Amino acid sequence: MADPTPPTFLAATLLHHSTPPPATRPHVTLTFAQSLDAKIAGAQGRQLILSGKQSMVMTHWLRTLHDAILVGINTALNDDPQLNEPPHHLPRPVVVDARLRLPVTCKLLRNFQGKTGRRPWVLCAASLNSAFLERKSALEAAGARVIEIPLQSDEQPEGRLPVPSILHGLRERGVNSLMVEGGARIIASFLAESVVDALIVTVAPVLVGEAGVGYQYPTSLSENGDVLPKFKAIHTETLGQDTVMSFASIPW
Numbered sequence: 001m002a003d004p005t006p007p008t009f010l011a012a013t014l015l016h017h018s019t020p021p022p023a024t025r026p027h028v029t030l031t032f033a034q035s036l037d038a039k040i041a042g043a044q045g046r047q048l049i050l051s052g053k054q055s056m057v058m059t060h061w062l063r064t065l066h067d068a069i070l071v072g073i074n075t076a077l078n079d080d081p082q083l084n085e086p087p088h089h090l091p092r093p094v095v096v097d098a099r100l101r102l103p104v105t106c107k108l109l110r111n112f113q114g115k116t117g118r119r120p121w122v123l124c125a126a127s128l129n130s131a132f133l134e135r136k137s138a139l140e141a142a143g144a145r146v147i148e149i150p151l152q153s154d155e156q157p158e159g160r161l162p163v164p165s166i167l168h169g170l171r172e173r174g175v176n177s178l179m180v181e182g183g184a185r186i187i188a189s190f191l192a193e194s195v196v197d198a199l200i201v202t203v204a205p206v207l208v209g210e211a212g213v214g215y216q217y218p219t220s221l222s223e224n225g226d227v228l229p230k231f232k233a234i235h236t237e238t239l240g241q242d243t244v245m246s247f248a249s250i251p252w
C-alpha cells in the first residue's frame, strides 16, 4: 500500500455510526466485489478477481481498520485467503465453519505458524462425533483456536451457526469491529439479520453470466417491505475501472 493513509471515504463510512458498538455485537462492515450482473464468483464458485488494483488496495486498507475479518468456510476452502496486510495492523482471521472442514494446511494456519498472520479463530457447532473431535484436535495442534457457538434453537438450518451468537461470541472475546468478506451465503445471512452497520460494495465493469454465484436475500423477508434492511448512501468513488459504493445502515 503506497499511500500512507486509508482513503478518506472509508473513515466517513465507518464513523457514520459514531456510537460505541452495542454490548451484544461488534460494529459490522460487510464488503464484497461484484460484477455488473451482481455475481461475486464464477460458475461452480470459481474464484474471480473482480477488483482492480486500486480497489484491492482500498480493501486492504479496510482490513487494517478492523479488529477481525470473517469469511465462510466455502470461501476459505475455495479461495484459501490470507486476510492480512503486513506490516500494518493484522486483523484476526475468523472462519465460520460449523463442521470443521478447514484444512490444517490452509494459508491462514501457515501464516500463523510463520508469524505473518494472527491465530485464526474457527467458529463451529458443538459435537461429540469422534471424526469431528479428531478434526478439532488437528486444527488446534496446527494453531487454530476453535470456538463453539451455541445454537439458538432446533430450527437453525443444519450447518448454519446463528449470526447473533457468532457476533456475541466475538464481542465477548474483545472484537469491537468486524469486517465480513463473504461468500454468498454469509452475505445473505448477515443481511437477513440486519446487523450490517456499513456496507461497501465494489462493482467491476464485467459481466459474469447466469452460471456465476450471486447472493440471495431470503424471499420470506423480502416479500415484506417493512423488514427490508435499509441503507443510506454515504459515498461513491471511482477507483481505476471500478465503482466503490459505501452505505450506512438506517436504524429501524
Ligand SMILES: NC(=O)c1ccc[n+]([C@@H]2O[C@H](COP(=O)([O-])OP(=O)(O)OC[C@H]3O[C@@H](n4cnc5c(N)ncnc54)[C@H](OP(=O)(O)O)[C@@H]3O)[C@@H](O)[C@H]2O)c1
Pocket: 031, 032, 033, 034, 039, 040, 041, 042, 044, 045, 046, 047, 048, 050, 071, 072, 073, 074, 075, 076, 078, 079, 096, 097, 098, 099, 101, 158, 159, 160, 161, 162, 163, 181, 182, 183, 184, 185, 186, 187, 189, 213
Ligand atoms: N467477490 C467477493 O468479494 C467474494 C468474497 C468472498 C467470497 N467470494 C466467493 O464466494 C464463494 C463462496 O460462497 P458460498 O456461499 O459458497 O460460501 P460461504 O458464504 O463462504 O460459506 C458458507 C458456508 O459457511 C457455513 N455457515 C455456517 N453458518 C453459516 C451461516 N449462518 N450463514 C451462512 N453460512 C454459514 C456453511 O458451511 P457448511 O456447508 O459446512 O455447513 C455454509 O455452507 C467462493 O466462490 C468465493 O470465491 C467472493
